Amino acid sequence: MKKKIKTKEEAKAFFQKIIDDKNAMIDCIENGGDMKTLIKNRGIEIAKPIPVH
């Protein structure tokens, strides 16, 4: 279980991190960057789809 968010600042930071991660990933896609490194450095967890065979 994630640590409970108790303050206004923590709540804002929670959503800002989501936005910042999203923007960083969009920039990475647009600029052909290294997504694996970006994801690792930012501590992003990606849902792994079930591949179609």
Place this chain on the structure above:
Amino acid sequence: MELKSQNQYPYTKNIDGDYRFVTDKGIEYIAYFNRVPVESCVVYNFVFGKSTTKRCGMDPKVRNTILNIISDFWEDYDEVILFVCDSSDGRSESRMRLFHYWYKILNIDKDVVKIDFSVDEIRAAILAKKDNCLLELAQKEIQELFVLMQGE
């Protein structure tokens, strides 16, 4: 789902978690679902981008493909999807309208729920299948964060 029969691009879903497709104009789109633990529940933030900074014009096949990717994700994982709008460029309102439009298309079978949240400059929405057992918990935990942000 009805969306499957609509005009769309073929896409791949890959072991690293990326969904990819290429448009008729040769623009590659890549989408991800980022795992976001809230408190006791987990939601998934949908992220997609295209391999160019240029404006590509309206292409309904892109929209259909993105909606099919979301639908496909729900077939793999019955999870709550979170959208958070970036307001730094003044376009959060148009993004929320886009999400609402997507919701109306996804809800063609009346089995999808969208719940909006907003305070000050932060706007968000969750999308889930109506019968998702985590929907109520996700709504409660996200709502609690917005209540916190409303405080002094």
